[in-house]
Amino acid sequence: MSIVVTGATGHLGRHVVEQLLEKVPAEQITAVVRSESKAADFAARGVKLAIADYNTPETFDGLFAAGDKVLLISGNEFDKGRPQQHQVVIDAAKAAGVALLAYTSAPGSLTAALADDHRATEKALAASGVPYALLRNGWYHENYTEQLAPVLEHSAVVAAAGEGRVSSAARADYAAAAVAVLTGEGHEGKTYELGGDEAWSFAEYAAELSRQTGKEIVYKDVPAEALVGILTGAGLPGPFAEILAGVDASIAKGELVVSSGDLSRLAGRPTTPLSEAITAALKD
Helix, strand or coil, rough: EEEEEEECHHHHHHHHHHHHHHCCCCHHEEECCCCCHHHHHHHHCCCCEEEEEECCCCCCCCCCCCCCCCECCCCCCCCCCHHHHHHHHHHHHHCCCCEEEEEEEECCCCCCCHHHHHHHHHHHHHHHHCCCEEEEEEEEEEEHHHHHHHHHHCCCCECCCCCCCEEECCHHHHHHHHHHHHHHHCCCCCEEEECCCCCHHHHHHHHHHHHHHCCCCHHHECHHHHHHHHHHHHCCCCHHHHHHHHHHHHCCCCCCCCCCCCCHHCCCCCCHHHHHHHHHHCCC
């Protein structure tokens, strides 16, 4: 039996593999990657590599074995038809008879267009007959802390989220939850609503940035159309800018507040405070 992680060299996948290496022997871990060179560090530590691509279904033929536990990390190619990509993995998992297929989804409360691909994949999982678990990941701290350059340059946090709050957590926190599910028992058929212990507003985020940088950083709440214009002006494709503006609209409605406590329970520890993520990002 292997624990198989798709998208293993992505931002979340790397955290999952690193944390799995702390829990199980390397030879029990298979990292599914598109580029062997990007996973050379994992291979050097004894992790098995499988070269496969969601867009090339035949690369998943025979990749899984009966009894495997698989983490399907959702694809990030929004223009490639993610439900169809995910279906490739679901079909391969069913053919092999895996013991569990865990999927990184989106909070059940999220109605933004971003969630549509996740709901379609959840529906496909339910119809597949494969034992599965849903890891409905909330927002990541890194969605903000990895984009600090323009914030610091303009001394402003710009969003279209009103006074909405976000229960974000660090990627490492979500990875810890995934590892708990992959290495534990009894998770079949479970849905976990995952988010940080403390929800924050954008005004509070700006205030924390001000405190840590010594600069006055304000929160500018703008209409969704204005945000789309700012994002496309910064080089983002129009459709993706629309998706992000839609997420902000959901935040304004309270849809990214996750109060289940599932994430800290699965991780076995409190989630990482946003202030710590900001501190780490400012050091980089």
